[in-house]
Amino acid sequence: MRALVRVLVRVPVRRTVAGHAGVTVTRVVASEWTKLAGLRAPVWVVVATVAAAAALAAVLGMFLRPGDGGSGATLVVSGHLLVQLGPLVLGVLVGAGEYGAGTATTTFTAVPRRLPVLAAQVAVTAVVALGTAAAAVAAAAWATAGVRAGSGLALDLGDGETARVLAGYVLSLTGVALLGLGLGALLRRPAAAFGAAALLLVVVDHLLATNPGRVTDTVRALLPGAGSRLLLDDAGLASLDAASLGPDLGPWGGGVVLGLWVAGLLAAAALRLRRGDVV
Amino acid sequence: MISVTALTKRYGPTTAVDGLTFTAPSGAVTGFLGPNGAGKSTTMRMIVGLERPTSGTATVDGRPYAELAAPLRTVGVMLDVRSAHPGRTAFRHLLAQARTHGIPRSRVDEVIALTGLEAVAHRRAGTFSLGMGQRLGIAGALLGDPGTLILDEPVNGLDPDGVLWVRDLVRRLAAEGRTVLLSSHLMHELALCADRVVVIGQGRLLADATVPELVDGTEGGSLEEAYLQLTAGAVQYRGGDVR
Ligand SMILES: Nc1ncnc2c1ncn2[C@@H]1O[C@H](COP(=O)(O)OP(=O)(O)OP(=O)(O)O)[C@@H](O)[C@H]1O
Numbered sequence: 382m383r384a385l386v387r388v389l390v391r392v393p394v395r396r397t398v399a400g401h402a403g404v405t406v407t408r409v410v411a412s413e414w415t416k417l418a419g420l421r422a423p424v425w426v427v428v429a430t431v432a433a434a435a436a437l438a439a440v441l442g443m444f445l446r447p448g449d450g451g452s453g454a455t456l457v458v459s460g461h462l463l464v465q466l467g468p469l470v471l472g473v474l475v476g477a478g479e480y481g482a483g484t485a486t487t488t489f490t491a492v493p494r495r496l497p498v499l500a501a502q503v504a505v506t507a508v509v510a511l512g513t514a515a516a517a518v519a520a521a522a523w524a525t526a527g528v529r530a531g532s533g534l535a536l537d538l539g540d541g542e543t544a545r546v547l548a549g550y551v552l553s554l555t556g557v558a559l560l561g562l563g564l565g566a567l568l569r570r571p572a573a574a575f576g577a578a579a580l581l582l583v584v585v586d587h588l589l590a591t592n593p594g595r596v597t598d599t600v601r602a603l604l605p606g607a608g609s610r611l612l613l614d615d616a617g618l619a620s621l622d623a624a625s626l627g628p629d630l631g632p633w634g635g636g637v638v639l640g641l642w643v644a645g646l647l648a649a650a651a652l653r654l655r656r657g658d659v660v
Numbered sequence: 661m662i663s664v665t666a667l668t669k670r671y672g673p674t675t676a677v678d679g680l681t682f683t684a685p686s687g688a689v690t691g692f693l694g695p696n697g698a699g700k701s702t703t704m705r706m707i708v709g710l711e712r713p714t715s716g717t718a719t720v721d722g723r724p725y726a727e728l729a730a731p732l733r734t735v736g737v738m739l740d741v742r743s744a745h746p747g748r749t750a751f752r753h754l755l756a757q758a759r760t761h762g763i764p765r766s767r768v769d770e771v772i773a774l775t776g777l778e779a780v781a782h783r784r785a786g787t788f789s790l791g792m793g794q795r796l797g798i799a800g801a802l803l804g805d806p807g808t809l810i811l812d813e814p815v816n817g818l819d820p821d822g823v824l825w826v827r828d829l830v831r832r833l834a835a836e837g838r839t840v841l842l843s844s845h846l847m848h849e850l851a852l853c854a855d856r857v858v859v860i861g862q863g864r865l866l867a868d869a870t871v872p873e874l875v876d877g878t879e880g881g882s883l884e885e886a887y888l889q890l891t892a893g894a895v896q897y898r899g900g901d902v903r
Protein backbone atom coordinates (compact mmCIF):
# COMPACT_ATOMS: atom_id res chain seq x y z
CA MET A 382 0.00 0.00 0.00
CA ARG A 383 2.72 2.47 0.96
CA ALA A 384 4.76 1.56 -2.08
CA LEU A 385 1.69 2.17 -4.23
CA VAL A 386 1.03 5.55 -2.61
CA ARG A 387 4.67 6.50 -3.18
CA VAL A 388 4.48 5.67 -6.84
CA LEU A 389 1.18 7.51 -7.24
CA VAL A 390 2.35 10.72 -5.62
CA ARG A 391 5.96 10.55 -6.78
CA VAL A 392 7.49 10.98 -3.37
CA PRO A 393 11.15 10.00 -3.49
CA VAL A 394 11.71 6.71 -1.75
CA ARG A 395 14.02 7.31 1.15
CA ARG A 396 15.30 4.85 3.63
CA THR A 397 13.77 5.82 6.95
CA VAL A 398 16.84 7.24 8.60
CA ALA A 399 16.36 7.81 12.30
CA GLY A 400 15.87 11.54 12.80
CA HIS A 401 15.24 12.21 9.13
CA ALA A 402 13.81 15.70 9.20
CA GLY A 403 11.51 15.95 6.23
CA VAL A 404 8.03 15.12 4.99
CA THR A 405 7.27 11.43 4.41
CA VAL A 406 4.02 9.77 3.39
CA THR A 407 3.81 7.98 6.75
CA ARG A 408 4.13 11.29 8.57
CA VAL A 409 1.46 12.93 6.46
CA VAL A 410 -0.88 10.02 7.26
CA ALA A 411 -0.17 10.54 10.99
CA SER A 412 -0.90 14.24 10.56
CA GLU A 413 -4.19 13.64 8.76
CA TRP A 414 -5.21 11.20 11.47
CA THR A 415 -4.39 13.82 14.13
CA LYS A 416 -6.50 16.34 12.25
CA LEU A 417 -9.50 14.03 11.89
CA ALA A 418 -9.44 12.75 15.47
CA GLY A 419 -9.12 16.33 16.74
CA LEU A 420 -12.60 17.29 15.54
CA ARG A 421 -15.91 16.44 17.17
CA ALA A 422 -18.02 16.09 14.04
CA PRO A 423 -16.34 12.94 12.64
CA VAL A 424 -16.63 11.18 15.99
CA TRP A 425 -20.37 11.89 16.09
CA VAL A 426 -20.77 10.80 12.48
CA VAL A 427 -19.21 7.42 13.30
CA VAL A 428 -21.38 6.93 16.38
CA ALA A 429 -24.54 8.02 14.55
CA THR A 430 -23.80 5.71 11.61
CA VAL A 431 -23.45 2.65 13.81
CA ALA A 432 -26.54 3.55 15.84
CA ALA A 433 -28.61 4.22 12.72
CA ALA A 434 -27.60 0.92 11.13
CA ALA A 435 -28.75 -0.96 14.25
CA ALA A 436 -31.94 1.04 14.78
CA LEU A 437 -33.08 0.88 11.14
CA ALA A 438 -32.49 -2.86 10.89
CA ALA A 439 -34.33 -3.42 14.16
CA VAL A 440 -37.32 -1.30 13.07
CA LEU A 441 -37.53 -2.93 9.63
CA GLY A 442 -37.29 -6.32 11.35
CA MET A 443 -40.47 -5.56 13.29
CA PHE A 444 -42.41 -5.43 10.02
CA LEU A 445 -41.28 -8.92 8.97
CA ARG A 446 -44.14 -11.40 8.60
CA PRO A 447 -43.47 -15.14 8.77
CA GLY A 448 -43.03 -16.44 5.24
CA ASP A 449 -41.87 -13.07 3.83
CA GLY A 450 -38.77 -14.74 2.51
CA GLY A 451 -35.53 -12.74 2.56
CA SER A 452 -32.52 -13.69 4.62
CA GLY A 453 -30.85 -12.75 7.86
CA ALA A 454 -28.09 -10.93 5.99
CA THR A 455 -30.56 -8.88 3.96
CA LEU A 456 -32.26 -7.78 7.16
CA VAL A 457 -28.94 -6.78 8.77
CA VAL A 458 -28.04 -4.50 5.82
CA SER A 459 -31.57 -3.19 5.27
CA GLY A 460 -30.87 0.36 6.54
CA HIS A 461 -28.30 1.00 3.79
CA LEU A 462 -30.12 3.80 1.95
CA LEU A 463 -30.00 6.06 5.02
CA VAL A 464 -26.93 4.59 6.69
CA GLN A 465 -24.72 5.55 3.71
CA LEU A 466 -25.29 9.22 4.61
CA GLY A 467 -22.83 8.72 7.51
CA PRO A 468 -19.81 7.65 5.46
CA LEU A 469 -20.72 10.26 2.85
CA VAL A 470 -20.60 13.04 5.47
CA LEU A 471 -17.32 11.66 6.82
CA GLY A 472 -15.70 11.74 3.39
CA VAL A 473 -16.96 15.23 2.57
CA LEU A 474 -15.74 16.52 5.95
CA VAL A 475 -12.24 15.22 5.27
CA GLY A 476 -12.15 16.33 1.65
CA ALA A 477 -13.72 19.79 1.87
CA GLY A 478 -13.47 20.68 5.57
CA GLU A 479 -10.11 22.43 5.37
CA TYR A 480 -11.14 24.63 2.48
CA GLY A 481 -14.40 25.59 4.17
CA ALA A 482 -12.56 26.62 7.33
CA GLY A 483 -9.89 28.49 5.35
CA THR A 484 -7.13 26.42 6.89
CA ALA A 485 -5.93 24.55 3.82
CA THR A 486 -3.06 27.05 3.70
CA THR A 487 -1.63 25.55 6.90
CA THR A 488 -1.86 22.03 5.51
CA PHE A 489 -0.28 22.82 2.17
CA THR A 490 2.54 25.01 3.41
CA ALA A 491 3.59 22.00 5.51
CA VAL A 492 3.26 19.65 2.51
CA PRO A 493 3.82 21.81 -0.57
CA ARG A 494 3.92 18.79 -2.89
CA ARG A 495 0.22 18.58 -2.04
CA LEU A 496 -0.64 15.13 -3.42
CA PRO A 497 0.64 13.24 -0.34
CA VAL A 498 -2.11 15.04 1.59
CA LEU A 499 -4.83 13.68 -0.70
CA ALA A 500 -3.29 10.19 -0.57
CA ALA A 501 -3.18 10.35 3.24
CA GLN A 502 -6.80 11.51 3.36
CA VAL A 503 -7.79 8.52 1.22
CA ALA A 504 -5.98 6.16 3.60
CA VAL A 505 -7.41 7.70 6.78
CA THR A 506 -10.95 7.91 5.40
CA ALA A 507 -10.88 4.34 4.08
CA VAL A 508 -9.69 2.93 7.41
CA VAL A 509 -12.22 4.90 9.49
CA ALA A 510 -15.07 4.05 7.09
CA LEU A 511 -14.13 0.34 7.06
CA GLY A 512 -14.09 0.24 10.85
CA THR A 513 -17.38 2.12 11.07
CA ALA A 514 -19.08 -0.15 8.54
CA ALA A 515 -17.83 -3.30 10.30
CA ALA A 516 -19.15 -1.93 13.60
CA ALA A 517 -22.46 -1.13 11.88
CA VAL A 518 -22.80 -4.75 10.71
CA ALA A 519 -22.07 -6.04 14.20
CA ALA A 520 -24.53 -3.60 15.79
CA ALA A 521 -27.28 -4.40 13.28
CA ALA A 522 -26.73 -8.16 13.76
CA TRP A 523 -27.03 -7.70 17.50
CA ALA A 524 -30.11 -5.48 17.25
CA THR A 525 -31.93 -7.96 14.99
CA ALA A 526 -30.93 -11.12 16.88
CA GLY A 527 -34.35 -11.49 18.53
CA VAL A 528 -36.36 -10.93 15.35
CA ARG A 529 -34.16 -13.25 13.34
CA ALA A 530 -34.51 -16.03 15.92
CA GLY A 531 -38.29 -15.55 15.90
CA SER A 532 -38.60 -15.73 12.11
CA GLY A 533 -35.99 -18.43 11.63
CA LEU A 534 -33.67 -16.20 9.57
CA ALA A 535 -30.15 -17.59 9.83
CA LEU A 536 -27.03 -15.44 9.81
CA ASP A 537 -24.31 -17.96 9.07
CA LEU A 538 -21.00 -16.35 8.11
CA GLY A 539 -19.88 -19.69 6.71
CA ASP A 540 -22.57 -19.36 4.05
CA GLY A 541 -21.10 -17.79 0.91
CA GLU A 542 -24.12 -15.65 0.05
CA THR A 543 -24.39 -14.27 3.60
CA ALA A 544 -20.70 -13.45 3.71
CA ARG A 545 -20.91 -11.75 0.32
CA VAL A 546 -23.85 -9.56 1.36
CA LEU A 547 -22.22 -8.47 4.62
CA ALA A 548 -18.82 -7.85 3.01
CA GLY A 549 -20.60 -6.01 0.17
CA TYR A 550 -22.31 -3.74 2.70
CA VAL A 551 -18.98 -2.86 4.32
CA LEU A 552 -17.33 -2.28 0.94
CA SER A 553 -20.15 -0.16 -0.44
CA LEU A 554 -20.19 2.07 2.67
CA THR A 555 -16.41 2.51 2.38
CA GLY A 556 -16.83 3.31 -1.31
CA VAL A 557 -19.44 5.97 -0.53
CA ALA A 558 -17.07 7.55 2.02
CA LEU A 559 -14.36 7.78 -0.65
CA LEU A 560 -16.91 9.15 -3.13
CA GLY A 561 -17.63 11.92 -0.59
CA LEU A 562 -13.90 12.53 -0.16
CA GLY A 563 -13.40 12.80 -3.92
CA LEU A 564 -16.31 15.20 -4.36
CA GLY A 565 -15.26 17.26 -1.32
CA ALA A 566 -11.65 17.55 -2.48
CA LEU A 567 -12.72 18.36 -6.04
CA LEU A 568 -15.45 20.92 -5.26
CA ARG A 569 -13.90 22.22 -1.98
CA ARG A 570 -17.32 23.30 -0.67
CA PRO A 571 -19.21 20.92 1.64
CA ALA A 572 -22.65 22.05 0.40
CA ALA A 573 -21.68 21.59 -3.25
CA ALA A 574 -20.23 18.16 -2.51
CA PHE A 575 -23.40 17.01 -0.72
CA GLY A 576 -25.54 18.31 -3.56
CA ALA A 577 -23.47 16.49 -6.16
CA ALA A 578 -23.52 13.29 -4.10
CA ALA A 579 -27.31 13.44 -3.73
CA LEU A 580 -27.64 13.89 -7.50
CA LEU A 581 -25.29 11.03 -8.34
CA LEU A 582 -26.50 8.56 -5.73
CA VAL A 583 -30.24 9.17 -5.64
CA VAL A 584 -31.87 11.91 -7.73
CA VAL A 585 -30.67 11.05 -11.24
CA ASP A 586 -31.45 7.38 -10.65
CA HIS A 587 -35.00 8.19 -9.56
CA LEU A 588 -35.58 10.54 -12.49
CA LEU A 589 -34.36 7.95 -15.00
CA ALA A 590 -36.48 5.27 -13.33
CA THR A 591 -39.62 7.10 -14.43
CA ASN A 592 -38.69 6.46 -18.07
CA PRO A 593 -37.41 2.89 -18.35
CA GLY A 594 -35.72 1.70 -21.52
CA ARG A 595 -32.43 0.32 -22.78
CA VAL A 596 -30.59 3.68 -22.67
CA THR A 597 -31.89 4.92 -19.32
CA ASP A 598 -31.40 1.52 -17.69
CA THR A 599 -27.82 1.39 -18.95
CA VAL A 600 -27.11 4.86 -17.58
CA ARG A 601 -28.66 3.90 -14.25
CA ALA A 602 -26.45 0.83 -14.03
CA LEU A 603 -23.38 3.01 -14.51
CA LEU A 604 -24.18 5.55 -11.78
CA PRO A 605 -22.21 5.26 -8.51
CA GLY A 606 -25.41 4.09 -6.77
CA ALA A 607 -24.78 0.78 -8.55
CA GLY A 608 -22.49 0.09 -5.60
CA SER A 609 -25.62 -0.85 -3.62
CA ARG A 610 -25.79 -4.06 -5.75
CA LEU A 611 -22.99 -5.28 -3.51
CA LEU A 612 -25.42 -5.89 -0.68
CA LEU A 613 -28.16 -7.68 -2.64
CA ASP A 614 -28.52 -11.42 -2.18
CA ASP A 615 -28.97 -13.71 -5.18
CA ALA A 616 -32.73 -13.27 -5.22
CA GLY A 617 -32.43 -9.49 -5.02
CA LEU A 618 -29.93 -9.37 -7.88
CA ALA A 619 -32.14 -11.63 -10.00
CA SER A 620 -35.25 -9.49 -9.54
CA LEU A 621 -33.27 -6.28 -10.21
CA ASP A 622 -31.76 -7.67 -13.41
CA ALA A 623 -35.13 -9.03 -14.55
CA ALA A 624 -36.60 -5.53 -14.37
CA SER A 625 -33.68 -3.85 -16.17
CA LEU A 626 -32.77 -3.69 -19.86
CA GLY A 627 -29.27 -2.47 -18.95
CA PRO A 628 -26.04 -4.48 -18.80
CA ASP A 629 -25.76 -7.50 -16.49
CA LEU A 630 -23.20 -6.43 -13.91
CA GLY A 631 -23.18 -9.63 -11.87
CA PRO A 632 -22.70 -9.62 -8.08
CA TRP A 633 -19.49 -7.54 -8.04
CA GLY A 634 -19.91 -5.33 -11.14
CA GLY A 635 -21.81 -2.66 -9.20
CA GLY A 636 -18.86 -2.38 -6.82
CA VAL A 637 -16.51 -1.96 -9.78
CA VAL A 638 -18.70 0.87 -11.12
CA LEU A 639 -18.57 2.65 -7.74
CA GLY A 640 -14.81 2.07 -7.58
CA LEU A 641 -14.33 3.64 -11.00
CA TRP A 642 -16.33 6.71 -9.96
CA VAL A 643 -14.17 7.04 -6.86
CA ALA A 644 -10.97 6.70 -8.89
CA GLY A 645 -12.18 9.23 -11.48
CA LEU A 646 -13.21 11.82 -8.89
CA LEU A 647 -9.97 11.43 -6.93
CA ALA A 648 -7.97 11.80 -10.14
CA ALA A 649 -9.86 15.00 -10.98
CA ALA A 650 -9.31 16.31 -7.44
CA ALA A 651 -5.59 15.46 -7.70
CA LEU A 652 -5.36 17.33 -10.99
CA ARG A 653 -7.03 20.43 -9.54
CA LEU A 654 -4.78 20.24 -6.49
CA ARG A 655 -1.64 19.82 -8.58
CA ARG A 656 -2.37 22.53 -11.13
CA GLY A 657 -4.28 25.20 -9.28
CA ASP A 658 -4.04 27.57 -6.35
CA VAL A 659 -4.88 26.67 -2.77
CA VAL A 660 -7.18 29.44 -1.62
CA MET B 661 17.60 34.44 1.63
CA ILE B 662 14.38 34.94 -0.31
CA SER B 663 14.68 35.82 -4.01
CA VAL B 664 11.73 36.94 -6.07
CA THR B 665 12.36 37.37 -9.78
CA ALA B 666 9.98 38.95 -12.30
CA LEU B 667 7.07 37.49 -10.35
CA THR B 668 3.64 38.06 -11.89
CA LYS B 669 0.18 36.89 -10.83
CA ARG B 670 -3.02 37.58 -12.73
CA TYR B 671 -6.54 36.70 -11.63
CA GLY B 672 -8.51 37.06 -14.83
CA PRO B 673 -8.36 40.76 -15.69
CA THR B 674 -6.72 41.88 -12.41
CA THR B 675 -2.95 41.85 -12.16
CA ALA B 676 -2.22 41.38 -8.46
CA VAL B 677 1.58 41.16 -8.79
CA ASP B 678 3.32 42.67 -11.80
CA GLY B 679 6.93 41.73 -12.64
CA LEU B 680 8.14 42.02 -9.05
CA THR B 681 11.86 41.49 -8.32
CA PHE B 682 13.51 41.81 -4.91
CA THR B 683 15.56 39.87 -2.40
CA ALA B 684 15.25 39.58 1.36
CA PRO B 685 18.79 38.89 2.61
CA SER B 686 19.67 36.72 5.57
CA GLY B 687 20.60 38.37 8.84
CA ALA B 688 18.09 41.17 8.34
CA VAL B 689 14.45 42.02 8.87
CA THR B 690 12.94 43.09 5.56
CA GLY B 691 9.74 45.10 5.89
CA PHE B 692 7.22 44.50 3.09
CA LEU B 693 5.05 47.57 2.58
CA GLY B 694 2.32 48.76 0.28
CA PRO B 695 -1.27 50.02 0.25
CA ASN B 696 -4.25 47.68 0.63
CA GLY B 697 -4.46 45.43 -2.40
CA ALA B 698 -0.87 46.13 -3.46
CA GLY B 699 -0.09 42.39 -3.70
CA LYS B 700 1.90 41.72 -0.52
CA SER B 701 -0.12 38.71 0.64
CA THR B 702 -0.30 37.33 -2.90
CA THR B 703 3.49 37.57 -3.22
CA MET B 704 3.97 35.76 0.09
CA ARG B 705 1.53 33.03 -0.92
CA MET B 706 3.44 32.50 -4.17
CA ILE B 707 6.77 32.29 -2.32
CA VAL B 708 5.43 29.39 -0.22
CA GLY B 709 3.87 27.61 -3.17
CA LEU B 710 0.18 28.09 -2.33
CA GLU B 711 -0.46 29.98 -5.55
CA ARG B 712 1.14 29.27 -8.90
CA PRO B 713 2.77 32.36 -10.45
CA THR B 714 1.49 33.39 -13.87
CA SER B 715 5.20 33.92 -14.63
CA GLY B 716 8.45 34.49 -12.80
CA THR B 717 10.02 32.59 -9.91
CA ALA B 718 10.45 32.72 -6.17
CA THR B 719 13.10 30.81 -4.23
CA VAL B 720 14.16 30.36 -0.63
CA ASP B 721 17.88 29.72 -0.16
CA GLY B 722 18.07 29.19 -3.91
CA ARG B 723 15.33 26.55 -4.18
CA PRO B 724 11.63 26.73 -4.97
CA TYR B 725 9.64 26.20 -1.77
CA ALA B 726 7.84 23.12 -3.10
CA GLU B 727 11.17 21.37 -3.65
CA LEU B 728 12.29 21.69 -0.04
CA ALA B 729 12.51 18.30 1.70
CA ALA B 730 11.56 19.78 5.07
CA PRO B 731 9.72 23.04 4.36
CA LEU B 732 8.69 23.77 7.96
CA ARG B 733 12.29 23.41 9.13
CA THR B 734 13.45 25.82 6.44
CA VAL B 735 10.68 28.40 6.30
CA GLY B 736 8.18 29.48 8.96
CA VAL B 737 5.01 30.94 7.51
CA MET B 738 2.23 32.97 9.04
CA LEU B 739 -0.35 34.26 6.58
CA ASP B 740 -3.10 36.81 7.05
CA VAL B 741 -5.92 34.26 7.03
CA ARG B 742 -7.09 32.20 9.97
CA SER B 743 -4.65 29.31 10.26
CA ALA B 744 -6.51 26.84 12.51
CA HIS B 745 -9.79 24.98 12.02
CA PRO B 746 -12.26 26.51 14.53
CA GLY B 747 -13.17 23.05 15.83
CA ARG B 748 -9.62 21.97 16.64
CA THR B 749 -7.68 22.89 19.77
CA ALA B 750 -4.53 24.97 19.43
CA PHE B 751 -2.45 22.02 20.59
CA ARG B 752 -4.00 19.59 18.08
CA HIS B 753 -3.58 22.13 15.29
CA LEU B 754 0.14 22.51 16.01
CA LEU B 755 0.59 18.77 16.59
CA ALA B 756 -0.91 17.97 13.18
CA GLN B 757 1.52 20.42 11.57
CA ALA B 758 4.45 18.99 13.55
CA ARG B 759 3.63 15.39 12.60
CA THR B 760 4.17 16.06 8.89
CA HIS B 761 7.85 16.60 9.69
CA GLY B 762 8.32 14.25 12.63
CA ILE B 763 8.76 17.27 14.93
CA PRO B 764 8.39 16.02 18.53
CA ARG B 765 5.49 16.87 20.82
CA SER B 766 7.91 18.63 23.18
CA ARG B 767 8.57 21.25 20.50
CA VAL B 768 4.82 21.87 20.23
CA ASP B 769 4.73 22.57 23.97
CA GLU B 770 7.77 24.83 23.55
CA VAL B 771 6.19 27.09 20.92
CA ILE B 772 2.97 27.21 22.93
CA ALA B 773 4.96 28.47 25.92
CA LEU B 774 6.98 30.82 23.70
CA THR B 775 3.81 32.52 22.41
CA GLY B 776 2.14 32.59 25.84
CA LEU B 777 -0.73 30.28 24.91
CA GLU B 778 -0.31 27.65 27.68
CA ALA B 779 -3.60 28.53 29.37
CA VAL B 780 -5.65 28.11 26.18
CA ALA B 781 -3.69 25.37 24.41
CA HIS B 782 -6.54 22.89 24.84
CA ARG B 783 -9.32 25.26 23.87
CA ARG B 784 -10.87 25.16 20.40
CA ALA B 785 -9.36 27.77 18.10
CA GLY B 786 -12.85 29.00 17.16
CA THR B 787 -13.13 30.57 20.62
CA PHE B 788 -9.90 32.56 20.23
CA SER B 789 -9.71 36.35 20.06
CA LEU B 790 -7.94 38.01 17.12
CA GLY B 791 -4.68 38.36 19.06
CA MET B 792 -4.78 34.77 20.35
CA GLY B 793 -5.24 33.57 16.77
CA GLN B 794 -2.24 35.67 15.70
CA ARG B 795 -0.15 34.12 18.46
CA LEU B 796 -1.19 30.66 17.28
CA GLY B 797 -0.12 31.58 13.75
CA ILE B 798 3.28 32.75 15.02
CA ALA B 799 3.61 29.55 17.07
CA GLY B 800 3.07 27.53 13.88
CA ALA B 801 5.71 29.56 12.06
CA LEU B 802 8.29 28.89 14.79
CA LEU B 803 7.53 25.14 15.03
CA GLY B 804 10.38 23.92 12.81
CA ASP B 805 12.94 26.44 14.14
CA PRO B 806 13.34 27.70 10.56
CA GLY B 807 16.10 29.83 9.09
CA THR B 808 13.59 31.96 7.19
CA LEU B 809 10.37 33.55 8.44
CA ILE B 810 7.57 34.95 6.33
CA LEU B 811 5.07 36.86 8.46
CA ASP B 812 2.01 38.60 7.00
CA GLU B 813 0.93 41.40 9.35
CA PRO B 814 2.03 39.50 12.47
CA VAL B 815 1.30 42.31 14.94
CA ASN B 816 -2.21 42.93 13.61
CA GLY B 817 -4.48 42.56 16.66
CA LEU B 818 -1.70 42.04 19.19
CA ASP B 819 -1.75 43.96 22.46
CA PRO B 820 1.16 46.37 23.15
CA ASP B 821 2.95 43.65 25.06
CA GLY B 822 2.60 41.30 22.08
CA VAL B 823 3.82 43.98 19.65
CA LEU B 824 6.93 44.50 21.74
CA TRP B 825 7.48 40.74 21.93
CA VAL B 826 7.25 40.31 18.14
CA ARG B 827 9.66 43.25 17.66
CA ASP B 828 12.22 41.66 19.97
CA LEU B 829 11.65 38.23 18.46
CA VAL B 830 12.28 39.25 14.84
CA ARG B 831 15.29 41.37 15.83
CA ARG B 832 16.77 38.42 17.69
CA LEU B 833 16.07 35.99 14.81
CA ALA B 834 17.77 38.34 12.33
CA ALA B 835 20.72 38.79 14.70
CA GLU B 836 21.11 35.00 14.63
CA GLY B 837 21.56 35.26 10.86
CA ARG B 838 18.03 34.28 9.83
CA THR B 839 15.93 35.84 7.10
CA VAL B 840 12.75 37.66 8.09
CA LEU B 841 10.23 39.03 5.61
CA LEU B 842 7.45 40.85 7.42
CA SER B 843 4.56 42.85 6.06
CA SER B 844 2.89 45.58 8.06
CA HIS B 845 0.99 48.82 7.76
CA LEU B 846 2.43 50.19 11.00
CA MET B 847 5.23 52.54 9.92
CA HIS B 848 6.35 53.44 13.42
CA GLU B 849 6.64 49.76 14.27
CA LEU B 850 8.59 48.99 11.09
CA ALA B 851 10.93 51.92 11.70
CA LEU B 852 11.82 50.20 14.97
CA CYS B 853 12.27 46.63 13.76
CA ALA B 854 13.11 46.60 10.02
CA ASP B 855 16.60 46.90 8.55
CA ARG B 856 15.37 47.28 4.99
CA VAL B 857 12.05 47.82 3.30
CA VAL B 858 10.54 46.71 0.02
CA VAL B 859 7.66 48.98 -0.98
CA ILE B 860 5.18 47.90 -3.65
CA GLY B 861 2.12 49.52 -5.19
CA GLN B 862 -0.37 47.91 -7.58
CA GLY B 863 1.90 44.88 -7.76
CA ARG B 864 5.00 46.82 -8.85
CA LEU B 865 8.20 47.60 -6.99
CA LEU B 866 8.36 51.21 -5.75
CA ALA B 867 11.42 51.05 -3.53
CA ASP B 868 13.95 48.52 -2.22
CA ALA B 869 16.34 50.17 0.23
CA THR B 870 17.60 50.22 3.78
CA VAL B 871 15.51 52.21 6.23
CA PRO B 872 18.18 54.96 6.70
CA GLU B 873 18.59 55.35 2.91
CA LEU B 874 14.87 55.84 2.48
CA VAL B 875 14.37 58.16 5.46
CA ASP B 876 17.40 60.36 4.72
CA GLY B 877 16.27 60.92 1.14
CA THR B 878 12.93 62.36 2.27
CA GLU B 879 12.13 65.75 3.67
CA GLY B 880 10.23 65.21 6.89
CA GLY B 881 12.68 62.52 7.81
CA SER B 882 10.38 59.67 8.86
CA LEU B 883 9.61 56.28 7.36
CA GLU B 884 5.91 57.17 7.32
CA GLU B 885 6.61 60.34 5.32
CA ALA B 886 8.84 58.45 2.89
CA TYR B 887 6.20 55.75 2.46
CA LEU B 888 3.37 58.22 1.85
CA GLN B 889 5.38 60.03 -0.82
CA LEU B 890 6.40 56.79 -2.53
CA THR B 891 2.90 55.34 -2.66
CA ALA B 892 0.99 58.56 -3.37
CA GLY B 893 0.31 57.47 -6.93
CA ALA B 894 -0.40 53.83 -6.13
CA VAL B 895 -3.15 53.96 -3.52
CA GLN B 896 -6.24 52.16 -4.84
CA TYR B 897 -8.61 52.47 -1.92
CA ARG B 898 -8.74 55.92 -0.36
CA GLY B 899 -11.14 57.06 2.35
CA GLY B 900 -13.36 60.09 1.72
CA ASP B 901 -13.60 63.25 3.82
CA VAL B 902 -15.85 63.08 6.86
CA ARG B 903 -18.52 65.79 6.82
N1 LIG C 1 -8.06 34.64 -5.09
C1 LIG C 1 -8.14 35.84 -5.65
N2 LIG C 1 -8.95 36.04 -6.70
C2 LIG C 1 -9.05 37.25 -7.31
N3 LIG C 1 -8.34 38.33 -6.93
C3 LIG C 1 -7.50 38.20 -5.88
C4 LIG C 1 -7.35 36.95 -5.19
N4 LIG C 1 -6.45 37.13 -4.19
C5 LIG C 1 -6.05 38.42 -4.27
N5 LIG C 1 -6.67 39.06 -5.28
C6 LIG C 1 -6.48 40.48 -5.68
O1 LIG C 1 -5.10 40.70 -5.77
C7 LIG C 1 -4.78 42.00 -5.33
C8 LIG C 1 -3.69 41.94 -4.28
O2 LIG C 1 -4.23 41.39 -3.08
P1 LIG C 1 -3.32 41.10 -1.79
O3 LIG C 1 -4.17 40.39 -0.81
O4 LIG C 1 -2.07 40.46 -2.22
O5 LIG C 1 -3.02 42.57 -1.27
P2 LIG C 1 -2.23 43.03 0.03
O6 LIG C 1 -1.08 43.87 -0.42
O7 LIG C 1 -1.91 41.89 0.89
O8 LIG C 1 -3.31 43.97 0.72
P3 LIG C 1 -3.63 44.22 2.28
O9 LIG C 1 -2.69 45.29 2.72
O10 LIG C 1 -5.03 44.74 2.27
O11 LIG C 1 -3.48 42.94 3.00
C9 LIG C 1 -6.08 42.63 -4.86
O12 LIG C 1 -6.58 43.43 -5.90
C10 LIG C 1 -6.98 41.45 -4.64
O13 LIG C 1 -8.31 41.79 -4.86
Ligand SMILES: [Mg+2]
Pocket residue numbers: 700701702740812
Ligand atom coordinates in the same frame (compact mmCIF):
# COMPACT_ATOMS: atom_id res chain seq x y z
MG1 LIG D 1 -2.54 41.23 2.80
